Amino acid sequence: MEGCMRVVALAGGCLLTAGVMLDAFQTIILPRRPAGRFRITRMFYLATWFPWVAFASRVKNAKVREQMYSIYGPLSLLLLLVVWALLLITGFGLVYYALGSPFVDVFNHSHRLVADMRSDLYVSGTTLFTLGLGDVTPTTYLARAITVFEGGTGLGFVALVIGYLPVLYQAFSHREVTVALLDGRAGSPPTATELLKRHAYPGGEVELIALLAEWERWSAEILESHISYPLLCYYRSQHDNQSWLSAMVAVLDACALLITTIEGPQARQAQLTFAMARHALIDLGHVFHVEELSRHKEEVGLDRLPPEAFAGLCAMLGGMQLRLCGDAQAMERLTAIRMLYEPHAHALSDYLRMPLPSWVAEAKKKDYWKTVADLRAPSQDGALKLYVSERSAAVHLEDLEH
Secondary structure: OHHHHHHHHHHHHHHHHHHHHHHHHHHHHOOOOOOOOOOHHHHHHHHHHHHHHHHHOOOOOHHHHHHHHHHHHHHHHHHHHHHHHHHHHHHHHHHHHHOOOOEEEOOOOOOOHHHHHHHHHHHHHHHHOOOOOOOEEEOOHHHHHHHHHHHHHHHHHHHHHHHHHHHHHHHHHHHHHHHHHOHHHHOOOOOHHHHHHOOOOOOHHHHHHHHHHHHHHHHHHHHHHHHHOHHHHHOOOOOOOOOHHHHHHHHHHHHHHHHHOEOOOHHHHHHHHHHHHHHHHHHHHHHOOOHHHHHHHHHHOOOOOOHHHHHHHHHHHHHOOOOEOOOOOHHHHHHHHHOOOHHHHHHHHHHHOOOOOOOOOOOOOOOHHHHHHHOEEEOOOOOEEEOOOHHHHOOOOOOOOO
């Protein structure tokens, strides 16, 4: 009976150690989307994200709820490292037990199952974290070899963690810089109509093309970094009214309008940006296995832009002095291109609990972008002059959240 238990322990220990090493390799080192539904990292996030969402969704205060969502990303990273370490300790401990617990331990004189396992786990833990206390010594050459191997594994594990964290936070910071820059160009939260409105000035077409080119590159960087490190998708922006998902969808909305409804030289760059952003959106959906959810959203037909809202959208775009195609099929073309990305955006929004932007910006009592724009107003003779009124001088250009 004891022999069978040691054989099972050897198989289980080898599977645990190999599984953790493979999972850490795929998560940290491998520069592509990890494969397999039974990976430790994936099961960890399935076991923690949904309970976290269920608990946070019961919080009525929106700011507190969003704060709880923002905590999950960094906290889950630390917990994942702890899980890896515990599984490695357990795996090597099972291997030591399968070898007959070949150690001299002053606290273990009975050599019973529980006492042996305590010694094995203790040796495994001190060896993995490279403590080297020396109070428990191996008695066979094989146990010495495995102890050395575990010490090297622990040293490599620590080195990977030290190198992993800066890469993650550098990618997160690089992502958020572009999202923050969209605040002054498309509002907060960003919308497609506000993006087009703030570029409806002489020469604005050139600036809009440059902006779309920047977002084409940003989408490619998201595709490269967030596919390799899906954990970054859980990291939220510093402001509650911003997120990488809402920014991407707002740019996709603007590209859809430029491609199907609005005439101008921006259409070519809009096509390129749309293709790259949609590619990143769909691939991220594959990472989190929300394909079924996106197909359900497509069948249900959730409409962010119903016909009555489209009429208001066209009226607003017409008031911006932008050239419209003006044909009756504009609504059909826009609906067709929206179906290429909106179901995937809805699926990711539901999974990550990140709201999608609206098509038309809501009216605000204090629009600080408008306040800054009004500081430069035309004089009576048509020349431009700078002025600061008593009312606008008293306005502080602080963040709306503070």
